[in-house]
Amino acid sequence: MNAAQRNRHASLLRASGFEDGPALTLQSTDGDIPQGRELSFAWLSGTVMTGLTSVLLMGAALYVSFQGQDTFSTAYKALQLAAPKIEQRVVDSTAKSSRVRPVAATRSDLEIVEASIRQVVDGREIIRNQPFTRLRATLATTATNLSADAPAYDPVAILNATQPLQAVALDLNADVYGTDVDGEVAVRQADMPLTFVPPTAVTDQVAADFVRGMAEATFYTEDAPPTLAYAALGPSLSDLAKQDDAVTANGIAENVTVVPKTTLGGDTGPARTERFLTVREIGPLSDTLIRNGFTSAQVAMVQNTLANLIPATGLPAGIRLRILYGPLTSGSNSLVPYRMSIYRPEGAQGDPHIATVALSDNGQYVVGLQPDWVEFPQEDIEQINVGNLPTVYRSIWETGRKHDLDDETIQRIVGMFAYDVDMTKRISAGDTIDILETQDSPDAKPELLYVALTLSGTKRQLYRFATEDGTVDFYDPDGETGKRFLNRRPLEGGGTLRSRFGYRVHPIFHTRKLHTGVDLAAKSGTPIYAAGDGVISYYRWQSGYGNKIEVQHVNGYETAYGHLSRFVDGLGVGSKVRQGQVIGYVGSTGQSTGPHLHFEILINGNLVDPLSVKLPKDNVLAAQYKDSFRQTMAQIDELMARNDATPVKVADAH
Template sequence: MNATQRRRHVALLQATGYEDSPALTVQSTDGEIPQGRELSFAWLSGTVMTGLTSVLLMGAALYVSFQGQDTFSTAYAALNLAAPRIDQPLATDLTSKTSRLRPIAATRSDREIVEAATRQMVDGREIIRNQPFVRISATLATTSTALSADVPAYDPVAILNKTQPLTSAALDIATDVYGTDVDGEVAVNQTEMPASFVPSRAVSDQAAADFVRGMANAQFSIDGGTPALAYAALAPTLRDLATTEAASVNGVAENVTVVPKTTLATGEGPGRTERFLTVREIGPLRDTLMRNGFSPAQVGMVENTLANLMPAGGLPAGIRLRILYGPLSQFADSLVPYRMSIYRPDGAPGDRHIATVALSDNGQYVVGLQPDWIDFPAEDVEQINVGNLPTIYRSIWETGRKHDLNDDTIERIIGMFAYDIDMTKRITAGDTIEILEAGDTGEGSPDELLYVSLTLSGTQRELYRFTTDDGVVDFYDPSGETGKRFLNRRPLEGGGTLRSRFGYRIHPIFKTRRLHTGVDLAARSGTPIYAAGDGVISYYKWQSGYGNKVEIEHVNGYETAYGHMSRYADGLGVGSRVRQGQLIGYVGSTGQSTGPHLHFEIKINGNLVDPLSVKLPKDNVLAAQYRDEFDQTIAQINDLMAREPASVSVAQAN
């Protein structure tokens, strides 16, 4: 701008109150007006430090007040300090804002004693005696509680040691079911038939010959079709096999991924869930609470709180329990009981309530008011929160401990299915497990596992116990195959965390779309890597992109590869023979890698396949010579699973 315009702007600024003053300075003696335009660094620093100190002190005070919890309204929501409302519908976590009802799943949890007369060999004698069997039929737990909080971390390699065949002769359990019940014990002696004994004839030789001749010459019509000899019936058609006109043949699809219509919110944090159950056989309240996620310390607090609230005659049979669960913090992997209410089995809604206890902010259980009334369903149910659904591994532990299975039995059950199932996946509501054990006969022998059935997403897998002539005890499916697979799908300690699946993806380094030839299992650097199966090392050195790499050739055209190792195991090289579960190296980030992980590949006849979903051959198959005896064992165990329970049964609360 020119001088005239500049003077005009100055005049306008002066007219509005602005003035031309000296600049700010840090020297108090500069300028025309001393002590008027200076800056004080001491004052500025003091102001900033005062603000920071205030924020830290307030944050510390809040943290201490709430004991590090991020949920501050537990006690208020749990105690529900308001008069209960009657005739409320069953559905729901009213503490969460949602536009849809949370699903309610019926649950089943039965532990029954079944008695059957079995044939047993004792000191060379055949004896028929009554044998108790423990039968468990339950839905898999949909909530992780303190009951399974201390279970070992999932380690697929360690499971190998839990699936080895049993060899002790003492573990040979008789399942040969006798045709009728017996009182006490019956010894069976077998002797040769006397040579002088001749049975009377029921049919003469001539009558038998006439019968055979008549059957051979007779003709029969099948559905009005071509006549056929009676002893040579036509093979049934597909239509004949159908149970109805509209029936279809069903099978189990292999090598396919089943995707539910509604994607589970697996990324959600844990939320609140509520369980409604009936205690059908009354016993100590402590046992029921322990089976439903209360720790021993919590049980003690609940018993002390309820000491003066219980009826004088004790709790009646068939009492109803309503338990609300929730997390202690956002990062907790187990839920704790927030509130428990006890109800009588009958009576007016307002008179059924016996007592309610609720968890306060200081971790104590205190007396609470009755929550809003709801009509208890006929069956036990549990509100399902998708953020609470545990992994298959955790759910089997939770369910097993709820039914008093020992830890060794639970680990064997997991090991038997670990090769077929990804134990790190979450369960689906309604998944079930059935177990049969040989019960204690009074001689102090522990319960021994005979049968396990696991149903996940509608697919049932069954394993039966069988003993071969050499005394080896193992579990086989109805086709005579064990649950153990030829290869381990996650061959590193702890199984790793799946970071990238098999298939096309955007390469994390080159940012181009490429085929990912295996799966990436993330783990800490130095985590042991094991051979997925028995084989011979065919490659054992650096390879561009893969870093330190090992390749193993297995039988029948199978190959596995392990990339990005930090270092190799000592004493191995090309040509070394390795067994399944043998240490071959350690997790690292060598080659083209963005972090420590194992890149694991499987090839079949030179073709790359998805290691997590490809169908793998079984490791062991029952010899053909045992087929008839094994079929008989299956029939006997199925008979035990279908029998009515004994007069003394224990139906545990869900």
């Protein structure tokens, strides 16, 4: 750069206000007042300290105001409270997403039906009306505090719950005189007098004409189908296939596991679900809240908050409720009510929205703003988050307590189906349960008569039946009890399924090979039970299996238990064990990556899938009771199908 260019640049810099001043200095105390080119360490330090102090004070104030909680803005973030928008119509108010959550209609019909029954009292045969409680309900798709204290899943407890009862069964007779009886009717049976001659109902001539017409229609008419025939043997499988070229042979596939297609939850945030229901009859607000997952303490808070808005007599019929549920803490198995909104009956005058209560950060229910409006359905529905679907075990407990079943009855229902159903699997939306029991009275508690469980489209029915010795048990339509010869998950709590039967990549050797059983993970030291009655045939270490037990059962069945941490003292080869007896404890011995039970079932020396193999029933009804059992089934089926003109409603379990 030459001299002329340097002068031109200097002129431009001066014109822009640039000054060629001295360098910055730290000597701020040389003069009376610090100059513009000097720095003050005291001033800088004071400014920084003031800022830090302000931040600390504001942080402490916020911490105290939130009472030490580490999650803030729950009411806004989780509840998404918004200003009232009565005119707005939206589809999903629980999440701002284009994906619509699945919606399932929930059914909850609890009714009283009456039928005449026959009993022998003091040697007299009495016919009287008996009320029965009939429940038809959808299995709960949300696990709330209502079932949070349900006992842990335990096969031994299930064995105890499914033992036969000793009671006097009712003799149902729903068709006595074709109508219900008033009061009680005493029946006395006597021999027919020898002099009694019944009147003739059909003359000889009418009978002869009937026989002649039948014969002519059978043998002398070209196109008429035969009306008389012999009892031929059943068609073979090939004969069935020839009926229609387009139709294949039908049958029942045994030892086949049907796995329904499941959808994983798409939300990564808190799994929320919302319930819409209508109060069918007037009743206390507390009853409705408890049946829908509110604890007693939460009910008291809600009632105090809504004291001036809800009548003292309770919620009138037609009132609509909208309840939003979510987890209280991360990883919680139970959902708590985040928000509840109350709306007037359809067509009522005034603002449809009455009040909303929401759970605040400090665990109190306070008055909240109305959520975005949605059209209330005619039937009760629940928006489902598939990640919230409970296990079959938890859902049965939730549904039973919602409908005021006692814990003993719920435990028995679980035990009746535990051998056929994997209680640790999640339910599917729309699964149902039907129950029939005698009505509660001051003299006797309700007696369970019938239970039907429908899971993934498969219906299982069990009927109560009493034999001559007074033993009462529950049998399926084929006269077999729900109890199985072997338990499929023989350890305390049932364990967590980690690996199924079949070919897999070995977790240690990383080669593809057959997994000969199922792996049920549990804590080290968890008791392991004998899957069925039998004799121990192997009771020591085996390479790969670690500590291993083998039990021989009748009819060619054998079970094996591997990776035990230790055996039970006093047992050995030749020891007889009973179903449910502790024989060892969960461990990780042998070739194992963690504590679990490796469980195998062999039939005539062949390995089978323990979770899907068809197992024989533990007890079958004797042939002498078949006719009586079929009559009992018909009577119970009639009560379940009865549609009285004016059924007596007990409650809608809302």
